[in-house]
Amino acid sequence: MHCVIEQQNILVPTNGNTCRCGAEAVVNTLCINHFCEQIEQRVQETITRFSMLSTDDKIAVAYSGGKDSTVLLYILHKLGYKVEAITLNAYIGCYSKENVQNATAFSKQLGVHLSHISFREEFGYSLCYLRTLIKQGGNDLTSCTICGVLRRYLLNKHARNLDSTKIAFGHNLDDEAQSILMNLLKGNPEQLARIGPITGITKQEKFVQRVKPLYFVTEQEVITYSKIKQFPVHYGACPCSVDSFRYFIKTLLKNYEDKFPQAKQNIVELFLKLKPLLMKGNTEKLTACGKCGEPSSHGLCRACALIEMVVK
Ligand code: SF4
Ligand SMILES: [Zn+2]
């Protein structure tokens, strides 16, 4: 076993391979340069395969300052797309503080405009406090359930205010395989039909299309790319994620993967084949939320429904 760039903590076994260019391999059979080039090409191929973005699009990158969104922002910018970034501060202690600091520094370094959106300014509370107040009303929801709904709501609203034509998310292949399994285990075909490389199944004037250019990049590849580039990124997990269903599925998939290394790719490719069938007969329509006017498939959008659960 041979690891070339241990000083950067990238422990990828290469078995002493040499890259086609003659340089020492750092990831399987690729040197640093060819590994990075391959990831960037795969992102561009994904964008092309699903017609995700054009050079006319004004793209808002959902930028947490974590590894996935940092890699996404960097690659889209490098590929010549028109990007700006939106960071949402949910006030999850040091985790949010460090991520926001990193996002601010890195977007400045890239010369990309960054909008700061605050849970406290938008909803009056931090995520943790919101969860406590919702629980007091008898609704014991996980932090990720609340955070996910409110983040999507804020991103859509602010991306639209910035005149963005697309929102790009840093979801990687692992995230997508987890989302597919989560919806399968919950027996939720409507929700399953909504996920995919381009999110959403219906169009509405206030809804900004969501895309996932890292769809075929694994989490490990994101980490390796980010460490090679020495991006300012905190690699620890969000402290609120450990009680989530996603965390449970992630652990389950990880154990399964040790025996079946292609499991995540197979889950995602199978899902892509089945998605047209899942979408058939789906009559869901997006209208405007009766309270805030944002896009919603119900009379009240999920964000307003959550805020109504808050016990004041
Ligand atoms: S892991 Fe969950 S709580 Fe933490 S930032 Fe992500 S969605 Fe929010
Ligand atoms: Zn090479």
Ligand SMILES: [Zn+2]
């Ligand atoms: Zn609403």
